[in-house]
Amino acid sequence: MKIALVPGVPALLPSYSSIEDPVADLRKACLAAVTDLGPRVRVVTGQDPGLRVARHLVAEAGAEESADEPTGILVVGNGSAKRTSKAPGDFDERAEVFDDDLRRALLEPLPTALSAIDARLAEEMWADVEGIRTLGELLTPADTAEVAYDAAPYGVQYWVISWR
Amino acid sequence: MTLKLGRHSFADDATLMMAIVNRTPDSFYDQGATWAEDAAFARVAAVVEQGAEIVDIGGIKAAPGQEISAAEEKERVVDLVARVRSSYPSLVISVDTWRAEVGAAVCAAGADLLNDAWGGADPELVDVAAEHGAAIICTHTGGVTPRTRPFRIEYDDVVAAAIDDTVRYAERALAAGVARESIVIDPAHDFGKNTFHSLEVTRRLGEMVDTGWPVLVSLSNKDFVGETLDLPVGERLVGTLAATAVCALAGARIYRVHEVVETRQVVDMVWTIAGRRPPQRAIRGLA
Numbered sequence: 001m002k003i004a005l006v007p008g009v010p011a012l013l014p015s016y017s018s019i020e021d022p023v024a025d026l027r028k029a030c031l032a033a034v035t036d037l038g039p040r041v042r043v044v045t046g047q048d049p050g051l052r053v054a055r056h057l058v059a060e061a062g063a064e065e066s067a068d069e070p071t072g073i074l075v076v077g078n079g080s081a082k083r084t085s086k087a088p089g090d091f092d093e094r095a096e097v098f099d100d101d102l103r104r105a106l107l108e109p110l111p112t113a114l115s116a117i118d119a120r121l122a123e124e125m126w127a128d129v130e131g132i133r134t135l136g137e138l139l140t141p142a143d144t145a146e147v148a149y150d151a152a153p154y155g156v157q158y159w160v161i162s163w164r
Numbered sequence: 165m166t167l168k169l170g171r172h173s174f175a176d177d178a179t180l181m182m183a184i185v186n187r188t189p190d191s192f193y194d195q196g197a198t199w200a201e202d203a204a205f206a207r208v209a210a211v212v213e214q215g216a217e218i219v220d221i222g223g224i225k226a227a228p229g230q231e232i233s234a235a236e237e238k239e240r241v242v243d244l245v246a247r248v249r250s251s252y253p254s255l256v257i258s259v260d261t262w263r264a265e266v267g268a269a270v271c272a273a274g275a276d277l278l279n280d281a282w283g284g285a286d287p288e289l290v291d292v293a294a295e296h297g298a299a300i301i302c303t304h305t306g307g308v309t310p311r312t313r314p315f316r317i318e319y320d321d322v323v324a325a326a327i328d329d330t331v332r333y334a335e336r337a338l339a340a341g342v343a344r345e346s347i348v349i350d351p352a353h354d355f356g357k358n359t360f361h362s363l364e365v366t367r368r369l370g371e372m373v374d375t376g377w378p379v380l381v382s383l384s385n386k387d388f389v390g391e392t393l394d395l396p397v398g399e400r401l402v403g404t405l406a407a408t409a410v411c412a413l414a415g416a417r418i419y420r421v422h423e424v425v426e427t428r429q430v431v432d433m434v435w436t437i438a439g440r441r442p443p444q445r446a447i448r449g450l451a
Contacts, residue, residue, distance in 0.1 A: 011450040022447040081451070088451055154451035 002071070003138055004033040005106065006057060007078035007158040008050030008128055022154075029149040029160040034061040036162060037072025041065055044138075045076035046130030075135055079103075079157025081126035087155020089126035098125045099157045102132070106161055107147070109139045127157075139163055167378055167417065168345040169218070169256045169299040170276020177440055179412070179431050182218035182258060182279075182420040183211035184384065187240045191225040193385050193397055193422055201244055208248050212255060214424040220279055221245060221270075222260035226355075228311050234265045242269050249274025258301075262310050264288035271296035279420075281352065281382075282310040284333050294341030301348045301380055302333035306356030314356050322361040323368045326351040327375060334377050348418060350380040354388050362388035366407050369414035381411045382420035384427075405430045413438055 010016055011023045012030065021027060034041065034057045041063045043054040054076050058065050079099040082092035098121060105113040115136025122129040149160035167174040174180060187204045189196040198204040208219050223240035224232045232240075241259055248257055258277035259270040262285045267278045271292060278293050280286075283305035293300040304326040306317050319325045330349035337347050351372055353362040365372075366388075372379050383389065389403040390396065401423060408419060408427055412434035421427045435441040 009451060011447055016446065016450050018443050018445045018447075019441075020445045022445050022450075088449070154447055156451045 001073060001138075002037050003073045003075065003135070003143075003163045004037055005075045005077060005132065005135070005159055005161045006030045006033060006053070007156070007160075008045065008053045008076045009078075009156075009158065010049045010053065012053050013049070013056055026149055026153075026158055026160070030057055031060055033148055033160050033162050034058060034063070034074060037061070037063065037074060038070075039063050040069060040071045042067050042070035042073045043076070044073060044131045044134045046128060050076035050128060050131065073138060075131045075138070077128045077130065077132035078159065079125075079127050079152070081156040083152040083157060084155040087152075089155075091155075092125065094121075095125050095157075098122075098127065099152075102127070102129075102157075103150070103159070106132075106135070106159065107145045109135070109141065109143055109145060109163065111136045111139050111141065114139070165376065165378055166345050167299075167348070168343055169258075170297065170346075172217075172254070172256050172276060173345075174217075178417070179435055180217040180256075180418045181211075181215065181424050181428050181431075182220050182256075182380070182418050183207075183214070183216035183424050184420060184422050185211070185219050185221045186225070187221060187223045187244055188225045190229055191222070192227060201247075204244055205247060205251075208252070208255075211424050212252055215428055216255075216424045218256040218258050218277065218418070219248065220258040220260050220420055221248070221275075222279075223266075224261070224311070226281060226311065228313065234263050237261065237263065237266050238269045241266070242273050245270045245275050246273040262286050262289065264292045267292040267298075268296070271298050277301065281305075281350075281355065283307070283329065283352070283355070284336070285310050290337040290340040290342060293337065293346070297343070297346075299346035299348065300337050300342055301350050302330045302337060302377075303350040303352040303355065304329045305352055308356045314354075314358060317356055317358070317361075319361065322357065322364050323351075323371050326365060327372055330372070331375055331377065347377060348380050349375065349377045350382060353381065353383055354386045357388075359388040359391040362386070363392065366410055369411050369416060373415040378417040379411075379415070380418035380420060381408070381416045383407045383411065384420060384422045401426065409434050 080095035082089035082095040085091040143163040189199040262282035277299040
């Protein structure tokens with residue numbers, strides 16, 4: 001089963017499109033990762049706007065959202081939104097460490113660590129980890145991660161990662 | 165409606181800046197600053213740099229003054245048109261003239277658009293546009309003679325008159341063979357109008373837009389702005405931009421202007437508020 005992680009960035013939605021796409025690289029990486037999930041995609045996400053972003057990406061990829069016999073699983077989530085002084089949540093010195101730990105857990109991967117993400121700290125870091133926590137049940141240490149995007153261009157840590 | 169201005173086509177949601185280039189020694193705003201051909205050419209270069217899609221080259225000031233023959237008018241504009249054509253192939257060249265003879269000469273030199281500010285005073289101008297595949301701007305002047313000031317002109321309804329006259333002119337152009345997408349209407353602020361008339365046309369511009377013909381507005385630094393704010397030429401930019409915003413909200417497509425950069429910002433802002441243009445780059449709150 002292919003699994004992919006994308007961030008629930010509202011700027012990816014058509015209703016928020018600009019003349020000059022502020023998330024062009026991220027969009028490209030997300031679409032490639034979702035396309036790779038095949039025709040039937042199960043979506044794992046917290047609340048809006050993550051769900052809307054996931055549905056948009058699935059539709060753009062020409063796939064359909066389906067929990068029955070999915071060909072792939074799309075998980076929506078991101079790291080801290082407190083990475084810089086211009087970040088939505090302002091700068092928090094704990095944010096980078098939080099994201100480093102999360103990155104290690106995603107890439108190794110470390111299912112136990114993902115399931116045990118500190119919910120309170122994640123909330124303080126303005127991180128969207130509800131979907132990511134589910135990865136703890138979906139991934140095994142034998143899976144290998146392929147990173148298509150890893151940056152915090154607007155002070156929010158985004159990853160696009162595919163596992164197989 | 166998609167706009168076809170001579171060699172150039174524009175999508176039906178595009179707004180266009182038409183920069184005024186005066187090849188005159190006496191126009192009200194610049195007082196001859198671009199009278200010399202090199203100065204006029206430099207003005208073209210400057211407004212292209214500022215993003216103007218159209219230049220409107222004029223050889224005769226609108227207000228009364230020394231009579232300029234067709235030969236003299238051609239001498240002022242034809243060579244400049246040819247020079248601009250060869251230097252700026254993707255620029256729309258408009259020429260502000262009411263004379264068919266001048267229109268023919270500038271079209272042969274590369275003009276795309278004939279801006280007849282005097283509302284069809286020369287009935288053959290539409291034939292020239294048709295023959296050369298040029299676009300035409302049909303203005304409302306209330307039937308006044310070219311280069312006269314309005315004096316005690318009254319309308320039952322100035323907007324209805326502007327719509328009637330410009331639409332009739334547009335249909336005449338169409339019948340003469342000008343392409344439908346190459347016909348633009350212009351209420352012509354201050355032409356055959358007092359300040360109250362121009363203000364009403366501005367306030368009710370949406371009625372002109374509703375005709376379906378693309379609308380051009382020429383507001384830049386005009387007397388209706390000056391009289392409204394009691395400000396001389398040179399201090400009318402803010403008032404001009406306020407009127408521009410109102411016309412943009414109503415859906416005007418082409419803006420004939422002295423100040424390209426400022427007008428473009430206002431039109432883009434209003435067009436975006438109206439939901440006809442996305443923001444240039446929006447990420448605030450959306451990251």
